[in-house]
Amino acid sequence: MTKTANLLTTLCICLSLSRAALAWNGEGHMVVAQIAYNHLDPEVRARCDMLVTQAVYHSSSANSNFVTAACWADDIKSFTSAYSTWHYIDLAVSLTNLSEIITNSYPPPSTNIVWAIQQCISTLQNPASTLSNQAVALRFLLHFVGDIQQPLHCADGYSASFPSGDAGGNGFTLTGDWSNLHFLWDAGGGFLADSISRPIANTNQLATLTNKAAAVESAYPYSLSVGTIPDPMVWAQEGWNIARTNAYVGITINSTPTVAYTNQAQATTVWRMAMGGQRLAKLLNTIMVTNPPVATATTLTSGNFTFSWGTVSGRAYRVQCKQQITDAVWSNLTDIIATTNSITFTNAVSQPQQFYRAIVVN
Numbered sequence: 335m336t337k338t339a340n341l342l343t344t345l346c347i348c349l350s351l352s353r354a355a356l357a358w359n360g361e362g363h364m365v366v367a368q369i370a371y372n373h374l375d376p377e378v379r380a381r382c383d384m385l386v387t388q389a390v391y392h393s394s395s396a397n398s399n400f401v402t403a404a405c406w407a408d409d410i411k412s413f414t415s416a417y418s419t420w421h422y423i424d425l426a427v428s429l430t431n432l433s434e435i436i437t438n439s440y441p442p443p444s445t446n447i448v449w450a451i452q453q454c455i456s457t458l459q460n461p462a463s464t465l466s467n468q469a470v471a472l473r474f475l476l477h478f479v480g481d482i483q484q485p486l487h488c489a490d491g492y493s494a495s496f497p498s499g500d501a502g503g504n505g506f507t508l509t510g511d512w513s514n515l516h517f518l519w520d521a522g523g524g525f526l527a528d529s530i531s532r533p534i535a536n537t538n539q540l541a542t543l544t545n546k547a548a549a550v551e552s553a554y555p556y557s558l559s560v561g562t563i564p565d566p567m568v569w570a571q572e573g574w575n576i577a578r579t580n581a582y583v584g585i586t587i588n589s590t591p592t593v594a595y596t597n598q599a600q601a602t603t604v605w606r607m608a609m610g611g612q613r614l615a616k617l618l619n620t621i622m623v624t625n626p627p628v629a630t631a632t633t634l635t636s637g638n639f640t641f642s643w644g645t646v647s648g649r650a651y652r653v654q655c656k657q658q659i660t661d662a663v664w665s666n667l668t669d670i671i672a673t674t675n676s677i678t679f680t681n682a683v684s685q686p687q688q689f690y691r692a693i694v695v696n
């Protein structure tokens with residue numbers, strides 16, 4: 335399969351679509367990126383900072399750091415439509431009967447956001463990828479992990495009025511402050527004012543960004559978990575389900591959204607942006623993790639087992655144990671955030687045998 339950066343280099347021609355794809359608008363993408371940046375492993379943060387300084391296709395001062403680079407995938411749409419279908423996936427929703435499952439009746443294009451995220455992950459995981467290719471993949475990933483959290487980037491409404499779909503709510507026209515349903519959700523129902531210029535011009539705009547990210551994190555605090563490489567289709571199906579049970583509910587075409595509807599859209603946006611920031615941080619921490627824990631010393635004294643391992647300052651580690659090496663599940667003992675280059679853990683042993691391990695958590 336053609337790699338992300340190869341497609342960027344050759345600027346291959348894709349279908350020209352009129353569909354808009356600006357999930358969360360610029361402010362929203364920067365909030366998601368800021369949340370992720372807050373929780374990057376120190377070495378991963380340094381790696382990402384280095385990659386976003388690499389000169390790539392239409393990079394500029396407007397997208398020159400981790401947070402503003404999350405807008406780059408939208409910035410380049412002014413210069414090429416080659417990546418239009420990479421921002422969304424059309425999973426069908428019946429607007430006539432929202433409980434009806436018709437996903438398989440309208441297969442989405444093969445070059446969709448799920449495919450694009452997979453290509454970015456593959457490039458960043460490949461040690462043979464060039465620095466330029468990794469820089470491109472990171473910039474796309476910063477954006478697409480935000481895009482896929484927006485429910486209408488994962489759904490396409492079908493009805494007698496929309497026999498070919500409503501393009502993720504773009505064809506679902508509204509009156510009042512919102513031209514269509516997709517635009518309403520891009521603005522988070524009013525939660526996202528898109529008032530931050532790029533480059534971020536002054537301390538007031540920076541405060542707006544950090545305060546909004548803090549408000550999202552306050553509502554949905556970051557939680558540590560074992561790092562995995564996710565299946566982005568699971569995220570897409572999650573967004574599709576939110577679209578049919580939330581975004582398309584309580585609203586009709588050519589109507590003015592109620593206050594109750596926009597309030598719900600705002601609340602859902604805060605949740606989805608929190609998930610986007612957390613998922614992006616955990617994904618990057620997992621892809622770019624360095625120096626996995628290796629035991630450096632072990633002792634058993636008076637029924638107390640002690641072991642040490644080398645660490646990266648600022649990284650979180652989870653200590654686990656089990657009685658039999660063949661046991662399917664490890665029991666969690668504690669999470670420890672390293673403050674130096676090593677950690678020593680001691681536990682009272684009450685069993686004839688006990689197995690321990692330390693793993694990185696994000």
